[in-house]
Each structure stands twice: as C-alpha cells, then as structure tokens.
Amino acid sequence: MGDDGREIPDQAPRDDESLVRRAKLDALRAAGEEPYKLNFDVSHPVSALTAEFGSLGAGEDVTDVVSLAGRLVAKRDQGRAIFLVLRDGTGDVQIFCRLNVLGEEAFSRIGELDLGDWVGATGTVLRTRRGELSVVPTEVTLLSKSLRPLPEKYHGLADTETRYRQRYIDLIANPEVRDVFLTRFRIVASIRRFLESRGFLEVETPMLHPIPGGATARPFVTHHNALDMELYLRIAPELYLKRLLVGGFERVFEINRSFRNEGISVRHNPEFTMLEVYQAFTDMRGMIELTEALIKNAATEVLGTTTITYQGEVVDLGRNWRRATMIELTSEAADQDVSFARSLDELRGLCAKHEVPVEASWGKGKLITELFEKLVERTLIEPTFVTEYPLETSPLARKITGREELTDRFELIITGREFANAFSELVDPVDQRERFAAQMAAKAGGDVEAMGYDEDYLRAMEYGMPPAGGMGLGIDRLVMLLTDSASIRDVLLFPALRPEA
C-alpha cells in the first residue's frame, strides 16, 4: 500500500525468463547464499589486467592471482568448460572456467549465472591458444543478481524510446552510446581545466530566481510555500555572475543547468547545460580569443584533432576563425544593403520577400536579426564569429561608441548553428535602466520572452561594475558537434520525454 492507502500494483516482470531468474534468486536465498553481496575486492580493473599481462603470448600463463568484477555480457558453455565475458568500466575480459579447477559444485553454480548478473572472479591469468587474454578462476562469485533479460547481444538496443527512457540499458547494450557520454564528461573536464588554468573561479549561483533574466525566454514557474511567492527556474545565470564582478571576483564561470519552457526538438531540451564566463578588464575581442582557444583545446584534448566531421560535413576547427558583421553577411546574402540606413518599411518588405514572418512592434534591429537568421545562419559551416548585433535584441550588451543602434557582441556559428554568444558587458547602470524599461514595454506589449526589470541588479551596477567581457557557450551543442550527434537527446543521459504510456 502506498502512503495514501491505494494499492500499488506489483510491476515485477512476468515473462518466462524473468520468472526463471526470480526462481534462481529464491533458490540461492533458500540455500543460504546472499545474491546481493556487500562488496568485492578488485585487484585489477580490465584495463589494468590488459596493461600488466598484455604481453603474454598465445598459450602462455602465469601464476599471479587477480580479482576482477564486471557485468556478465556473454556466456559460452562448453560442457566441462564455460567461457564468461565480464565487462567493467574499462573493458571486457574473458573468464575461462574449467570444471577440473573449480570442482563440481562451484562449476554448476557458474552454469546458473545469467547474462546481466554482476560477477566477481579470482584466479590466474592465461592467454588462450586462440589468443584471448583470460582469467582462469578458482572462485567465481555472484555479486548482484539481474532479474530482467538484457537486449540482444548482437544488434543491441535499437528502440529509441527505450534507449532514452531506460538509458541504463542503452549504456549496457550499446558501447558507442557509452563512448558519447564519456566524451561529454571529458569535454566538460577539459573546459574546467582550461578555465582554471587561466585563473577563473568556478562558482555556483541560484537556480531559483525571483525575476527571470539574463536571456529572453519563457521560464518555468514554481512556488515557494514558506515564502508564499512565485519563483522561476533560471533561464540563464548571467545577472548573478555579473553581480560577482561587482563584488570583485574578476574571473568567474559557471557550468550551469538552465531551464526554458519551450518546445522539445533535436536541438532543444527544456533543461540544458551552458557555460557562462565573465572576465573583468577585457571585452568582446577578449571573449573571441577565449572562446576559440577553449573549443580548440577541448577538441584537441578529447578528440586529438581539430578536424571533425559533423553529419557528413567536414569542419576544420584548427584555422583562425572567420569574423564578419551581421550587416555585411546579411547584405551579401540578400544581395542588397540590409542595414539601419534602410527604412522600416524597406526592411519589412525584405522580410516579406524572404518569407520572414514579422510583428508590427519590431524595430529595424529585430528585422535585420530575423533576416540574418533566415538568410545567413545556416550557411555558415566553418566557425564564424558574427559581430555587431542590434541593440534591440541585446539588452545586456554594451553599445558600440558612435554607432548607437549596434552592440559590441558576437555569436559563434558553426555548422549553421549558434554555439556561443558573448559581448562587451554593459556596465553603465543608467543605460541598463533604459534597456530594462524597453524590455518592460515589450512585455507589456505581449512579449512573453521579455526580461524582467531587475532592480537589485541595477543597484549592484550602480556600485560599479568593472569593464568586462562575458560569454555563454551551449555545452550540449558543443558535445553534439564533437561527437557527431544529430539530436540533443543523444548527448543528454536522460532527455525530457512525456510520461510513459
């Protein structure tokens, strides 16, 4: 019975194989053996075994005793010999079980093991005549009984729904999936090392925000009972990180989970991982240098190369990355001047011509940005820093002196997709107050993505924020790029799905 008194249905598996496994479990317990051991002493992970005994020739053996443990992933019964394959976090190894070494009783218990069981083995090392490095055990121990059958050994698990819902099976059955996630973790570790080597501090800032800010996106809303107030899951950590600049932390970064209450697609998950970096006394150009070095470093450290293939397209990350302004790129693609020199009506006409849907409230900056995204973005395959973004769509970026409708900002485009966004930070509190007011006007006009008016952030700025550059990088997208993954779900361990049917 559950807490509320309702019956909880017994969801234990009922298929024949699971029933057989359950019966084995019960039989073990009845015979006094614990099928879920407390622990096991491992002397050699598989990789260490290979390293230490890899030079053994075919047919050679040694008397060194080793202990290792892993999941049973193959079992080949030869009558008076049984070959097991154990898989641990570092690789696979064969266990060559022989009746004459183990004795009748121990040998028959090995016969009862099922694929998927966690097993420990202790014995000597041998390379078989066929050349397979193996352990010949004197003792084989069931460490944890598996009650459900694994997917098929050869084809693995193919059903996408099961792969995403039950990632643990995907990780067991599909080694290439495991490799993608290993690569992900290495990329994140590489980024941390890179930033720490440059004197950045990794910090943690709130995920529950009283005012959604730092980006333009719909937030998730939640409620704090004790405070009886609405809170928003952060859409970006930007405004808190910049408060730290005010506080005197001059180089900070956060590898953060952020949340946006928007659709799910091959490139969007409601929660996603971003890197945000802030560095005092530099500007957008400093962020260009940092971003380029950080990504090149990650590719080199994790992949060993800066030449990558993404979905059939070869991309060279190794060269100096192109820089071009939004207006020059868009003008080139539209084959005419697309700039603030054009009238609002002319820009609207261009949008109509290129089938870009527009809203009446949009100014020139938003129209130019939309034209850029429609005409240019997907054509930029090689890494390109697109600079000089309109003020209208950049409420936290510093204006370019003397060209007040533009900000000193870039977005990094690779394979036609946005990877990073950075700017010379707006540190002028008077200007920032005006920008927030414009956001409030947009919100009042029905823009659900507009930023909130963050008075405390303004107060912080009024104490003085040092000149700074800041950058945000989509970690999931970077991992997709470096692992040649078509969908963000393939780089998220547990992607968002509807509840099971």
Place this chain on the structure above:
RNA sequence: GGGCCGUUAGCUCAGCUGGUAGAGCAGGGGACUCUUAAUCCCAAGGUCAUAGGUUCGAUCCCUAUACGGCCCA
C-alpha cells in the same frame, strides 16, 4: 501547434491481395574442456500499442487516443 512515419515474442526484425502470426538472439531441456555473434539436437514462448468501426472474417482497411521518431512553425 501542423504534416509524415513507426508501435508484432524479453531483444532485433519478417509477415504477400483481409483468412487469428514467423525467424534469429536471449530463456528452458540435452551434447560438447580453447570458445569468442561458439556449434549441434529438442521443446516452449504472442491482448500484433489501446479503444472503436467496416467486414462472414482485421496484425493488415477506416477513425480516435497514447507513446516515440523525423520535418515544418
């Protein structure tokens, strides 16, 4: 939100023009002391996603729903 596709044994997949379903792997029984997608023999395993409809008869045709995938917004 719209369009297209998918859902068959634990897993991977077949299934013809509508006549109540097959294989391989896994599992069960048996043989085998150097196998490695082991091999060989035997037997078993299905609410064809769910709910309706058409039909003498539906895994198959139609409708709706659920979940998933892809494309578009």
